[in-house]
Amino acid sequence: MKVIMLQDLKKVGKKGDIVEVAEGYGRNFLIAKKYAVEATKQNLNEARAKQKSAERKKQQANDEARLMAAQLSQVEITIPVRVGEGSKLFGSVTSKDIANTLKEQHNIDIDKRKIEVRSITCLGDYTATIKVHPEISSTITVHVIEK
Known part of the structure; x- marks a missing residue:
């Protein structure tokens, strides 16, 4: 049957x-x-x-999702942070910080759980991976500068 x-x-x-x-x-x-x-x-x-x-x-x-990933790959954000001795950050830059900065600077609303980033504890340029779709991801450039 x-x-x-x-x-x-x-x-x-x-x-x-x-x-x-x-x-x-x-x-x-x-x-x-x-x-x-x-x-x-x-x-x-x-x-x-x-x-x-x-x-x-x-x-x-x-x-x-492919269109969104193509647009995101060209995005660069700058995050100003407080710095201590030896250009070490107070704390670290997290995916929540990146999501908030994306919302403020580019008006792009992305859930913080979709952003993968290695621990950022020093000043410099980093890349963050954003999962736009289960099969598609994109990377953005994150500039961490002193306040």
């Missing part, structure tokens, strides 16, 4: 998949618990249309 999965289920299939299962398992468990629907012509057509729509949305999000 062919069924269309409505939810992800381990060892059976993911949402939207068309899977072949035993007749009793399909009717008595999957369909009864609303994990799947029977694969009739109408349901198959709807499932394929939803898959195509999801693929288009994924492709559009991917294209937007």
Whole structure:
């Protein structure tokens, strides 16, 4: 019996998949618990249309992320910090500081959890990696200067 999965289920299939299962398992468990629907012509057509729509949305999000990454790669930010002896910083520059500076200087709102940066404890130029999309990332240049 062919069924269309409505939810992800381990060892059976993911949402939207068309899977072949035993007749009793399909009717008595999957369909009864609303994990799947029977694969009739109408349901198959709807499932394929939803898959195509999801693929288009994924492709559009991917294209937007590539555009955003291209724009971000040209961005440079300057962060003024307090400095002690030997040009050591009081504390360090974190991803939160970089996110706030991006918002202030370039009006770009990025979540601090998407910014990866090694510890910045001295003055100088550094690079920070920003994950724009799960598959796409970009780097920006961070200039750390004395206040």
